[in-house]
Amino acid sequence: MTSPDRVTQLRELLSSDDNQSRLSATLAAGTHPQPGFVEVLIERCRIEPDFFVRDTLSWALLMHPCDQVVKALATELWRAEDQARSQALHTLSKIGDPATWPLITTDMLHSEVDEVARTAWRAAAAVVPDDQRAELARDLVRELGRGDLSLQRALSRSIASLGETALAALSDVEHAAEANDAARAHAIVTSRLIADPDLDFELALEVAKAQVAHQRAEDAT
Numbered sequence: 001m002t003s004p005d006r007v008t009q010l011r012e013l014l015s016s017d018d019n020q021s022r023l024s025a026t027l028a029a030g031t032h033p034q035p036g037f038v039e040v041l042i043e044r045c046r047i048e049p050d051f052f053v054r055d056t057l058s059w060a061l062l063m064h065p066c067d068q069v070v071k072a073l074a075t076e077l078w079r080a081e082d083q084a085r086s087q088a089l090h091t092l093s094k095i096g097d098p099a100t101w102p103l104i105t106t107d108m109l110h111s112e113v114d115e116v117a118r119t120a121w122r123a124a125a126a127v128v129p130d131d132q133r134a135e136l137a138r139d140l141v142r143e144l145g146r147g148d149l150s151l152q153r154a155l156s157r158s159i160a161s162l163g164e165t166a167l168a169a170l171s172d173v174e175h176a177a178e179a180n181d182a183a184r185a186h187a188i189v190t191s192r193l194i195a196d197p198d199l200d201f202e203l204a205l206e207v208a209k210a211q212v213a214h215q216r217a218e219d220a221t
Contacts, residue, residue, distance in 0.1 A: 007037065011040050023052065023053050027056060033063045035065070038064050038072055045084065048083075054087060058090055061091055066095060066097065082115065086115040086116045087119075095127075098127050109139055118151060138169045140155065141169045144179075155190075156186070164194065170187045170188075185212045189207075192204055
């Protein structure tokens with residue numbers, strides 16, 4: 001059992017206005033894990049403004065019993081706060097347990113909130129069972145062409161992590177007459193990323209856009 005005083009102390013330290021104090025408290029909670037810390041760490045995940053502290057909160061949760069953490073994260077996935085959902089998905093991706101696959105829903109993969117969708121893509125790719133990889137690829141390619149360069153890169157990396165299993169779904173988008181140009185170009189560069197993980201994504205995307213535009217012009221003549 002965790003002393004109530006230690007739980008209260010951790011909660012107070014995580015409420016500090018100083019980023020370094022919150023980071024130090026999180027590191028201590030992960031270095032000396034206690035069952036009572038899980039709830040406090042997850043509470044802080046919902047509102048923590050600093051990226052590095054948030055990432056360390058996930059690390060600290062990983063130092064606690066997996067069953068307890070996953071049970072708590074499953075509840076977070078349905079909270080109204082966008083950050084609560086995205087941080088829970090981020091932590092699930094770090095845990096990487098295939099048993100958590102059913103927790104990641106289609107609604108999460110297609111969330112209108114970019115950060116929720118981004119972390120859902122990463123988490124799904126990290127925990128998907130082998131026999132569901134092709135289906136996940138077909139689901140993820142529906143998001144091709146979405147968002148800015150950073151979001152597109154994140155989606156491509158998630159799809160590419162599925163390996164050659166994703167190539168058929170990407171090819172379908174690339175050659176679909178009804179697909180918009182942004183999605184087709186994104187499909188092309190993602191296929192290339194599977195073959196070459198060190199690909200310069202931004203440059204390759206510009207080349208793919210030019211390729212699609214050229215093909216579109218040829219089709220129109």
